Amino acid sequence: MPRLNKMRTALPRGSGGNTAPASLSRLRTALTVFFALDGFLFAGWVVRIPAVKQQTGATASTLGLALLGVSAGAVITMMLTGALCRRHGSHAVTVVCGVLLSLSIALPAQTGSVTALGLVLLLFGAAYGGMNVAMNSAAVDLVTAMRRPVMPSFHAAFSFGGMTGAGLGGLVAGRLSPATHLLALTGVGLLVTAVTGPALLGGRAAAALPTEERRTDDSREQPRRMSAHTRRVVVLFGVIALCTAYGEGALAEWGALHLSQDLRATPGLAAAGYSLFALMMGIGRLTGTTLLERFGQTRTLVAGGMTAGVGMLFGSLAPAVWLTLLGFAVAGLGLANIFPVAVGRAGALAGPSGVAAASTLGYGGMLLGPPVIGFLADWFSLPSALTTVTLLAAVAAALGHTARHATNA
Template sequence: MPLLNKLRTTGAGSPGGATDMRSLAGLRTALTLFFALDGFLFAGWVVRIPAIKQQTGASAGDLGLALLGVSAGAVVTMTLTGRLCRRFGSHPVTVVSAVLLSLSIALPALTHSALALGLVLLVFGTAYGGINVAMNSAAVDLVAAMRRPVMPSFHAAFSLGGMLGAGLGGLVAAGLSPVAHLLGLTVAGLLLTAAAGPVLLRHPSPAAPEAVPADERPRARLDGRSRRLVTVFGVIALCTAYGEGALADWGALHLEQDLHAHPGVAAAGYSLFALAMTAGRLSGTALLERLGQTRTLVAGGATAAVGMLLGALAPTVWLVLLGFAVTGLGLANIFPVAVARAGAVAGPGGVAGASTLGYGGMLLGPPAIGFLADWFSLPAALTTVAVLAAGAALIGYAARDA
């Protein structure tokens, strides 16, 4: 396990031991808030995309190109952030990225052309990619220090933050302009960072020379075996994120187009998936303590595969909704476990590599489903989510001794 961010441990009954446990609890709370903030801000931006599209006068094609700015900025920055975490530590990089994310979320509402929107989304994507790698790196180190598999709880906070951000955005969309809404998110983000950031900054920077002895610092270059393991866990993350992206963009359409569901019921399909995923992550720590990482990966992938086959091929709306919920439960803990194992192997660089591949899966899912739906049908295309979930289970089992 990496020694980054590990606090000095003492006897359980000693004053020093109690202090360390309080420090770990404080770190866990602060990191949980940053995960929730990330989901909250991103969802707040997403619900204002239609209004900003109208404001900029962008066509559907122009908007699609502009939105690539988020993806491009995130993917490029994820690799760079791993190096920054090794040099400066994941704690300071998390705090700086949170400030940048909070500031940059206000920029899209100030644009009036598709080109300007694409440029500011590049900045937003840069901050988004940076905070995802940095806070996951910090979480991996905290998991090692706590000696408990609490990684899913952080991702549950991200999911809860996203649900809160989307719900709040939907409530204020009719009464607030995009400028007022997104500026409000900037203020909220900066306030939370000001409250939680000092907790991270008070602890030694995990990659700073004074924090880690020279022989314990992460190597800038990984050996061949470490690279292969990071790639394996990154592919597992990709398989999960592919399903998330596919259901986010195509789940409602499948219900409405193929099963003639009411638009309200169709819209509830992804919400049910997201709720099930959040519930799965909230129970993820207990599941990991009971089953271990490999069994959790295999069981999750198999469950998601069965659920998505039901969701894609079932003949009734309610069976499809049940399938979406089962899929959410199955996929819930695969991404957190994959990123945690990549971080345990290779530190921040491992988190960066696995996160980049995982994010690529989220980008790959929607267009891949679209192309396959054109060639075959949407239900047939959605079965690829089941195929990749089963693939994640098989890869997780094959990597059981890693």
């Protein structure tokens, strides 16, 4: 709690908010590139899900179980990644996971059965989850050093990377096979990691802190036991992240299928659904720092959850493609800042362990999402199944309101 209060007094409208040294600026740029790469690669896989579904002969429910591999692999590695970040540093772990993610993205298109697809997605999810914990841990340290709530800007890069990946995926969906497309993404990922990795490995946010704060920051590198109160608050933020990650996963993994299967959209237009969703998330996150400084974290969380819930009702149940796309856009705007705020506050309270714990719970949303939506789609319909996103967005808004008592934010 003292660490969070210390950060909060330093963050808004401070005279030092725009005085970050050049080393922090370079570090911020490198970290932003990795966030963008993460979103770009993930979206490249997402837009090929319909083609891989057809390739493997999966039904909605069996595809949901296979997609469970992404989230299961992520959750399994997340707590381990927190320990690795404490031992080797979050920057080094980010670079290694960038390499692994780039290599593993080519594997799903090489499968011919649902079982094989699930197994390779387990590997893909492990690299994806590890990279997310490491990046967010590095971002929490950088936010502390810069004394501004810039966490949403990193997640904006993820969203814009996702928008670009989905947009390019939609353009090549009718021309390239999934195998060719995903193999090309492997090359792009390895190239970007090779170019940007050295800048990330050579920088450390704590080096720019005053001596007293640097000692506090360095103490986060050592394993420490969270108090019962801190653990409860971290879990609260983790559940908020879970509710919103469920929505992000639903749009990512089922949005294109909903547009193509239920509304008969073309492959390119179906891919545009996630691209538009990611665009609006990116725009929302670019304004996140201003929103947090002006309205505070609680109002931002509550308003975001309510907006996402309304948008997803349209996205799920609208009878026309353009209305569905509008709903996806509104949902993206609402979800934009909830996950980064929740993970950032958990990290401010408990360091890499807090980031890992909140992220693990958050990706539990993606763990539950694919099979739940898949089974509900078989029992009822995919549009009905997608309305569960609205329900969980409302839960996130309610918990965000409750969180004001936990941290006085």
